[in-house]
Structure formats: structure tokens, C-alpha cells
Amino acid sequence: MASDSKPTINDVARIAEVSKKTVSRVINKSPLLSEKTRKRVENVIADIGYVPNPQARALALRRNFVIAAIHDNPNAQFLVNVQQGVLDGLAGSDFNLMVKPVDRKSPNITEDIRDFLERQRPYGVVLLPPISENDEIARLCDDLGCRYVRMGSVKLDEAEHTVSSNDREAVREAVSYLIKKGHRRIALIEGPSGFTSPQERRAGFEEAMAAAGLEVDEALVRPGSYTFESGVSAGQALVELENRPTAIFACNDEMAIGAMIAARRSGLLIPEDVSIVGFDDTPLSSHVWPSLTTVRWPIVDMARTAAKKLISPEDAEANATWLLPSALIERSSVVPPTV
Amino acid sequence: MASDSKPTINDVARIAEVSKKTVSRVINKSPLLSEKTRKRVENVIADIGYVPNPQARALALRRNFVIAAIHDNPNAQFLVNVQQGVLDGLAGSDFNLMVKPVDRKSPNITEDIRDFLERQRPYGVVLLPPISENDEIARLCDDLGCRYVRMGSVKLDEAEHTVSSNDREAVREAVSYLIKKGHRRIALIEGPSGFTSPQERRAGFEEAMAAAGLEVDEALVRPGSYTFESGVSAGQALVELENRPTAIFACNDEMAIGAMIAARRSGLLIPEDVSIVGFDDTPLSSHVWPSLTTVRWPIVDMARTAAKKLISPEDAEANATWLLPSALIERSSVVPPTV
DNA sequence: TTGTATGCGTTATCAA
DNA sequence: TTGATAACGCATACAA
Numbered sequence: 220m221a222s223d224s225k226p227t228i229n230d231v232a233r234i235a236e237v238s239k240k241t242v243s244r245v246i247n248k249s250p251l252l253s254e255k256t257r258k259r260v261e262n263v264i265a266d267i268g269y270v271p272n273p274q275a276r277a278l279a280l281r282r283n284f285v286i287a288a289i290h291d292n293p294n295a296q297f298l299v300n301v302q303q304g305v306l307d308g309l310a311g312s313d314f315n316l317m318v319k320p321v322d323r324k325s326p327n328i329t330e331d332i333r334d335f336l337e338r339q340r341p342y343g344v345v346l347l348p349p350i351s352e353n354d355e356i357a358r359l360c361d362d363l364g365c366r367y368v369r370m371g372s373v374k375l376d377e378a379e380h381t382v383s384s385n386d387r388e389a390v391r392e393a394v395s396y397l398i399k400k401g402h403r404r405i406a407l408i409e410g411p412s413g414f415t416s417p418q419e420r421r422a423g424f425e426e427a428m429a430a431a432g433l434e435v436d437e438a439l440v441r442p443g444s445y446t447f448e449s450g451v452s453a454g455q456a457l458v459e460l461e462n463r464p465t466a467i468f469a470c471n472d473e474m475a476i477g478a479m480i481a482a483r484r485s486g487l488l489i490p491e492d493v494s495i496v497g498f499d500d501t502p503l504s505s506h507v508w509p510s511l512t513t514v515r516w517p518i519v520d521m522a523r524t525a526a527k528k529l530i531s532p533e534d535a536e537a538n539a540t541w542l543l544p545s546a547l548i549e550r551s552s553v554v555p556p557t558v
Numbered sequence: 559m560a561s562d563s564k565p566t567i568n569d570v571a572r573i574a575e576v577s578k579k580t581v582s583r584v585i586n587k588s589p590l591l592s593e594k595t596r597k598r599v600e601n602v603i604a605d606i607g608y609v610p611n612p613q614a615r616a617l618a619l620r621r622n623f624v625i626a627a628i629h630d631n632p633n634a635q636f637l638v639n640v641q642q643g644v645l646d647g648l649a650g651s652d653f654n655l656m657v658k659p660v661d662r663k664s665p666n667i668t669e670d671i672r673d674f675l676e677r678q679r680p681y682g683v684v685l686l687p688p689i690s691e692n693d694e695i696a697r698l699c700d701d702l703g704c705r706y707v708r709m710g711s712v713k714l715d716e717a718e719h720t721v722s723s724n725d726r727e728a729v730r731e732a733v734s735y736l737i738k739k740g741h742r743r744i745a746l747i748e749g750p751s752g753f754t755s756p757q758e759r760r761a762g763f764e765e766a767m768a769a770a771g772l773e774v775d776e777a778l779v780r781p782g783s784y785t786f787e788s789g790v791s792a793g794q795a796l797v798e799l800e801n802r803p804t805a806i807f808a809c810n811d812e813m814a815i816g817a818m819i820a821a822r823r824s825g826l827l828i829p830e831d832v833s834i835v836g837f838d839d840t841p842l843s844s845h846v847w848p849s850l851t852t853v854r855w856p857i858v859d860m861a862r863t864a865a866k867k868l869i870s871p872e873d874a875e876a877n878a879t880w881l882l883p884s885a886l887i888e889r890s891s892v893v894p895p896t897v
Numbered sequence: 898t899t900g901t902a903t904g905c906g907t908t909a910t911c912a913a
Numbered sequence: 914t915t916g917a918t919a920a921c922g923c924a925t926a927c928a929a
Contacts, residue, residue, distance in 0.1 A: 227906055238916045243908060251914060270676040274622060277613040278921050284678075285656070295841075299634035302657060315678055317624075317656045318641060337609040339654055340622075404701075447845045474847075474906035480847045502634075503842070504784045508819045566922055577900045582924060592898060612920035617905050 226269045228262050235263040235325055236549045246271055280398040284313045288530055289332060289356075290347035294445075294473075296501045297518060301347055301370070304522025317341060320382035321350065329355055336363050343367060343529035345522065349414040351375060366532070368525040370518075372416035374541060379528065381541040382521040386416055386498075387547035389514045390423030390468070391430075396547060397466045398431045401555040402494065406439040406464035407473050417445075420470045420498065432463045439464050450477020458485045458493065464555035465493065469521065472497035472513055475553045479552070496554040511550035517543040565608045569577070574602040585610055592820040595811050620690075622681045623652045624866055628695075629686035630673060633784075633812075635840045640642040640686055643861025653867055654732060660689065667668060668694055675702050684861065690714060704872070706866040709825035709857075711755035713880060718867065720880040721860045725755055725837075728853045728884035729762025732739070734884060736805045737770045738896040742835065744802035745810065746780040747813050752873035756784075759809045759837065778803050782813045789816020797824045798830065804832065804895035811836035811843045811852055818846065818891070833892040848890035856882040 230247075232239045239255060244252050245260040263269075277283045288305055305316055319335050329349075334358070336344070343366035349370040350356060357376060360367040368395060369375045371385040396406055407424050408415025428435050438460065440473060441453035450469055453476055456463055469475035475497030476532050482493050489509060497504055500515035520543045526535040567585075571578045576595060583591050583645055584599040602608070616622045619837030627644055631637060644655055650695065659672050660667050667689075674685070675698070682705035689695065690708040696715060699706040708714045711725040736744055746763050749756025767774050780792035789808055793816055808814035821832050828834060828848060836843055839854035859882045866876040 229906080239907080240909085240916060241914090243706060246906085253914060256914080270908050272617075272676055273679055275615055275921090276908080278611070278617050279908040281921070283613060295634040295638035296695060298638055303659070306657075314903080315658065315674070317654055318645075319654065320642070320645060335654070338612055340612055367923090389858065405785075426743040445842075476845070480845075481914090498897055502786075506815070506819075508822065556864060568922080578923075579901085579925085580899060584900085587925085590898060595898080611922050613903090615924080617907085620905070751928045786929075 220288045220517075223228065225272070226267045227272065228269070230262065230267060231263050234267065235260045251282065253491070260321050265473065266282075271296050275286065282314065283340055284483050285317050285339065285341040285525060286314050287317040287323060287335070287341040287344045287467025289319045289344050289350065290334075291321050291328070291350040292347050292523075297499075298347075300518045301522040304519040304528040305345060308518070308523040308526025309530065310546050314342065314526075314530055319344075323350065328353075328550070329359060332356055333359055334434065336365055341365065345370060345525040345529065348372065350414060351478070353414050361424070368528050368531050370525055372419045372523050375415075378541045379532075379538050382524045382543065383541060384517055384543055384545050386419040386516075386545070387423040387426070389516075390420045390470075390498065390548070391427045391476060392423075393425050393498075393514050393547050394427035394468055395430065396549075397468065397494065397496060397553065398427065400466075400494070400553060401432060402466040403437065403556075404436070404462070404464045404466070405433075406441065406457045406467045407435075408441050408443045408450060408457075408467060408469040408478060410470040410474075411444045412442070420545055426469060443470060445473060447473045447477045449476030451481045452477075454481030454491060455485070458482050458487055463493070466495070467493060467554070468496045470498055472499040472511060473499045475511055475552075476503060476507050479511075490552050490554045491557055494556070512550045513550050514547050515546045517545060561695060562613070562894050565606045566611065569606060570599065570602050570608050572600045573606065585759075594737070618685045620808040622679055623654065624656050624678065624680040625653050625865060626656040626658050626675075626678065626680040626682050626683045627686060628658045628660060630660050630667075630689040630691065631686050635842070639857045640684075640707040640861040643833065643858040644687040644865040646682060646858070648869065649822045649863025653681065653865075653869055658683075662689065667692075668698060670703070671695055672698055675704055677882060680704065681832075682708060684864040684868065687711065687755060691754050694699075706867050707867050709860050709861070709864060711736075711758045717880045718871075718877050721863045721867070721882065722880060723860065723882055723884050724759040724855055725855075725884070726762040726765070728760045728886070729809075729837070730766045731762075731807045732837075732853050732886050733763050733766035733807055734769065734883075734893065735888075736765065736807065736833065736835060737772070739805075739833070740890060741801045741805040742772060742895075743775070743778065743795045743801070743805070744772075745780065745806040746774075747780050747789060747796075747808040747817060749779070750783045756809055764809060782809060784810050784812060786812045786816040789813030791816075793817025793820030794824070797826055802832070805834070805892070806832060807837075809837055811840045811850060814850055814852065814891075816845050818850070829891050829893045830896055833895070839887050844889065845849060845889075851889045851892045852887050854885045854887050856884060 228239050228242050231242045313388040346369045351371050371383045443453050497511050497513035500513045504511035505514045567581050569580050570581045685708045689708050690710050710722045782788040782792050836852035838849050839852045842848035843852045
């Protein structure tokens with residue numbers, strides 16, 4: 220019996236009177252083993268409570284059982300959804316999840332990530348938006364021999380390295396829904412510039428308007444930064460307009476709720492005076508009053524798929540599917556215009 | 559130059575014409591080394607881009623550079639705050655953060671955690687509430703030789719293994735504040751039973767009432783489960799009372815905001831008709847309208863302290879401090895009663 | 898100040 | 914079907 224430290228493969232081998240390699244074969248379920256020895260070894264393993272040392276395994280196999288999520292995204296619900304999705308995808312495997320936040324504003328983001336990758340050597344990483352849009356970082360992963368999958372709102376890479384939603388189409392659908400309800404003066408609160416998802420969402424907005432033969436009134440397009448506060452400002456500016464919009468599409472839920480608050484502060488009723496649609500389907504959207512009609516972003520599914528791509532590269536199906544569908548969730552923040 | 563795999567300590571030793579051990583000394587900043595050899599080795603390291611293999615290090619040192627956060631808490635903002643705090647505490651070290659959610663309702667939670675601990679062998683774990691209150695799991699960590707720190711609302715363990723807030727005192731202060739504003743009929747929306755934090759918060763409520771010579775009216779005490787929905791139900795029940803309260807203290811922000819919504823649905827104005835106080839100081843609390851007066855729970859600080867305890871057991875100061883202060887954040891949801 | 902030999906716990910090679 | 918022996922890449926004890 221070992222003194223006080225954990226039993227090792229040697230202990231098992233000695234007690235079972237076989238070689239280390241045979242024990243190793245049992246652990247790794249090698250097919251070429253007599254049933255008798257297997258049983259004997261398995262009994263010893265159970266007896267002394269042997270568990271293979273993961274660090275030694277990692278060294279010998281030259282691979283870790285760690286998947287890392289790298290992000291520069293401050294949104295809590297988004298992060299937790301991604302984590303849940305990745306863990307779902309990892310369930311049943313030996314892999315675990317590591318989280319690595321990086322500072323978007325830092326000039327040496329790339330060096331920071333390189334450091335992390337070299338120091339930790341995860342088996343694979345999933346890159347969360349918006350940092351997933353950074354090609355340099357994807358190349359870095361490649362150079363370091365680290366598998367990666369990029370999450371985004373468009374196809375950012377080869378199918379093997381991509382999971383994405385189709386934000387443009389989803390927004391087109393949402394805005395068409397507003398138009399079908401009778402809205403003509405529809406405002407847009409944009410996301411931060413420089414990233415893909417806001418661009419795609421704006422494009423979807425424009426496509427829906429164009430398809431209905433409606434002009435996009437630039438006075439009704441306001442900048443935003445995906446934050447609640449920016450939604451308040453944009454919303455306030457919009458409702459103070461002489462010819463104010465009858466509906467607002469905000470590029471995410473936080474801003475939509477900000478706009479809701481701003482409208483109410485100005486004495487407007489929602490949805491009677493202004494209809495509002497968001498994007499994300501965060502829990503918050505069903506918690507506000509009135510509950511928010513929004514686009515469900517399939518973030519958990521995306522993350523699950525990403526994880527599966529990383530750990531089972533032989534799974535052709537997982538590697539082929541890179542697009543996950545969005546859906547419009549109808550709640551109570553939209554009614555036909557009353558004016 | 560190595561073929562295509564990463565350079566190892568052997569490559570460095572060969573090129574620098576020293577022994578492996580000397581390279582090892584350079585890496586680990588051993589003081590007994592001639593400046594000349596150190597420089598030479600450092601140059602080679604920089605030249606060929608050598609980075610020590612973390613798995614080999616882990617094996618030789620018999621310790622991983624991984625800290626795990628184990629939780630059964632579904633609240634996104636809470637989780638992200640803890641993660642941020644832990645990462646803060648880990649900053650500058652070689653440690654990284656792994657996340658391990660477990661299913662509270664699962665009967666074999668202990669086995670699940672044991673599996674994780676044995677398979678991953680993290681250097682240490684921080685146990686998040688409410689699972690941190692489970693003594694069996696703390697003992698399990700001990701048995702497996704894994705350092706641990708438990709986060710909670712009271713001192714759950716020896717100082718070395720604890721970081722905690724003082725919920726009771728914080729709530730006492732918050733409710734005293736309501737009393738000082740002139741409120742007498744103060745309602746309480748409780749948290750889920752069976753956990754410590756709701757118990758402590760309720761105790762704080764009762765202490766404040768008692769200190770002011772006020773009776774606790776059981777009709778004004780409503781159960782809740784820390785969810786938005788439970789806040790709505792409780793709030794609704796309270797405002798429909800014939801003799802409704804002039805103020806509500808909810809054991810967390812989500813329920814406070816639920817109660818706010820419920821009150822408004824019943825046509826009441828906030829804070830004019832009902833003052834509301836929450837607990838947590840989530841971002842949400844400053845985003846609702848009116849903004850929510852609440853108790854700031856020092857969760858980031860707690861997590862940072864927990865991480866420091868884990869990775870620097872020699873740091874006497876970190877190990878001694880186990881209590882982090884809360885603070886009342888005054889916003890707009892409280893005014894003196896108008897009735 | 899530096900080097901040699903050995904250990905850490907596993908898997909891989911190749912022969913038996 | 915099994916086993917002896919050598920990796921894997923780094924650290925430590927003990928010499929020199």
C-alpha cells in the first residue's frame with residue numbers, strides 16, 4: 220500500500236502482478252487483452268482506488284484535456300450561456316473548460332493570448348465575439364498548433380473553424396414583422412462600429428425596409444454600443460423627435476430596454492406609443508414590463524457545436540454544420556401603430 | 559532548430575552548451591548563477607522561442623497551475639463577478655481558472671465533484687454559494703488533498719478556508735435605513751429556504767425591526783426563491799394586502815425588481831407608494847427605473863481574496879482576512895412613506 | 898557556480 | 914496477449 224500519496228499505475232501493476240503497460244491497456248480499453256487479466260486489473264484498480272494522473276497522461280500524450288474560452292466580452296449573460304453551451308458539448312468527455320478573458324483595449328492582446336496558449340497549452344480554444352473576428356488571433360492559434368473555433372454572426376473562417384448565427388436574416392425577419400404590423404417609421408439603434416454583428420444587423424434592417432419599399436430615414440438611425448446607457452440616450456433622442464418613430468429596433472436587448480426606459484421617462488406608453496424589438500433573448504427580456512419581443516440568438520447551441528468541433532474532429536456532421544438558426548420571439552412590446 | 563515541434567529544455571541546453579539543470583535554474587530564477595551564463599541561456603531561450611511545457615512542469619512539481627471554481631449557482635452576473643474576482647487574484651501568477659458547474663438537484667453531486675477533482679487535479683478550488691455550505695464537499699476536498707476556500711454569507715470554516723460577507727449586519731443596516739426614513743410597515747421577501755444567506759438576511763431584518771421596537775408582521779413576510787418571478791408573486795401578494803406595506807426589503811435585486819414590476823402593474827408608483835430595497839447591487843439595479851437602492855455585496859473582492867488564499871498560503875494577511883464589508887447603495891427607490 | 902543521475906506517472910515501441 | 918525499456922519535458926538531490 221502506498222504511504223499516503225495516491226496510488227500510481229505501478230502500484231496497480233505490482234499488486235495485479237502484470238506490467239505497467241497492461242494496466243495502461245486496461246485503462247485505455249485496448250481490445251487485445253484477455254478477459255481474465257482485464258478483470259483482475261480492474262479489480263485491483265477498484266480496490267485501491269486508482270485514478271490515472273492527468274498531468275502524466277497529458278505529458279505522455281502530448282495533449283491536454285482542456286478547452287479554453289477566450290473572450291473580451293463583458294456581457295455576463297452571454298458569457299454564462301457560452302460556458303454552458305461549451306460544457307454541454309464537453310459533457311461525457313474528459314475535457315474541462317478554462318476561461319480566459321482578455322482586455323480588448325490592451326494593445327498587446329495578441330501577446331497576451333500567445334502567452335496563455337503557450338503557458339497552458341489547451342487542446343483547443345473557442346473564440347467568442349467580438350474577438351473572434353480578429354484574424355490575427357486565429358492565425359496565432361494555428362501557428363501554435365492549437366485547434367480553434369470562432370463564434371460569430373457571419374462565417375468567419377472555414378466551416379471547420381466556424382459556428383455562426385445569421386444575424387442579417389434574423390433582423391430582416393424581425394423588421395419585416397414590424398412592417399407587417401403596420402409600422403412605417405421604424406427606428407434603428409445600432410451596435411458599436413467596427414464589429415461584424417452590428418453591421419450584419421444593420422444590413423438586415425436595411426434589407427427589410429428596402430423589401431417593403433420603405434426609405435431608411437437617417438434621423439431614425441442612432442448609434443449605440445450594446446450598453447443599457449447607450450440605449451437610454453438613443454431612445455431619448457428618438458422619442459424627442461418631432462416626427463417620432465412608431466417602432467424601434469435595437470440591436471440588442473440591453474439597448475432595447477434602455478430605450479424602453481427612456482420612452483417611459485418621456486411619458487410615452489409602451490407598446491401603445493412606441494413598439495420595441497430587441498435582439499438576444501436574454502432572461503431580462505421576459506422580466507421587463509411589458510415583456511420584450513426579441514430575436515433569439517442561438518448562443519448556447521453555437522457554443523455546444525463549437526465544443527464538439529474541437530474535441531471530435533472526426534465527427535463529420537459536427538464539422539459540417541456551422542450555421543445555427545435564430546428565431547423571432549413574440550412578446551408584448553409590439554402592437555400596430557396607433558397614430 | 560527543432561523539426562516542427564516546440565523546442566524543449568534540451569534544445570536550449572544543447573545550443574547554449576550548458577546542462578539542463580542550468581537552464582532550469584535560469585527559468586526558475588535561481589540566485590546562484592553567473593551573470594554570464596544566465597545571459598547566454600536567456601539569449602538562446604529568446605532566440606528559439608522556448609517556453610517550458612506546463613504539463614511536464616506539473617508532473618515534476620506534482621502540482622497543477624489550475625484553480626477551479628465549483629458552483630451550482632445559476633445567476634449569470636454572480637458567476638461572472640466571481641470569475642472576474644478570482645482572475646484578479648490570479649493575475650501575475652501562472653495560474654488559470656477552470657469552471658465546474660454542478661447540478662444541485664443531482665443526488666450524486668459529491669461523486670461528480672470527486673470525479674472532477676481526481677481527473678483534473680486542480681491546485682485549489684473555490685466553492686461558491688450555495689454549494690459552499692455543504693460540509694461534505696469541503697471534507698472531500700481535504701481528503702483528496704485539494705486546497706479549498708468557501709465563499710459564503712457567514713464564516714463557514716476556519717479563516718484559512720473562508721471568505722465571507724456579513725449579510726446579517728448589512729441587512730440590519732438597510733432596514734434601519736428604511737426605519738429612519740419613517741417606514742413602519744416594512745415587508746420582507748425572503749430567499750430560498752435551506753441556505754445560509756437567506757437565513758442571515760432574515761435575521762438582519764428581524765434585528766433591525768427589534769432594535770426599533772417594531773413587531774414583525776408575519777403577513778408582510780413572503781417566501782421567495784431569488785428569482786425574478788418569485789419577486790413578482792411576492793410583490794403582488796404584498797401590494798394587494800388591505801393594509802399594504804410602505805416599504806419592501808427583498809433579499810436580492812432580482813426579486814426586488816420583480817416586486818417593482820408587480821407594484822406597478824397594480825397601479826402603484828415607486829417609490830411614492832412603495833419604497834423598495836434590494837440586495838446584491840447587480841448592474842441591473844442601476845438600470846431599472848427608478849434605480850434601485852440596494853446593498854452592495856462584495857462578491858468580486860471575496861473571490862479575489864479566495865484566489866489569493868489558494869495560491870499564496872504563505873501570505874499571512876490574505877489568510878487572516880476572511881470578512882469583506884458590504885455597503886448600502888442609496889439610489890432612487892426609497893422615499894419617506896407618504897401615507 | 899555548474900553538472901550527473903534520477904524521479905514524476907503515463908504512453909509508445911518493439912520484441913517475445 | 915503480454916512485457917521490458919525507452920520516451921515525454923522538467924525538477925531535485927547530491928556531487929563536483
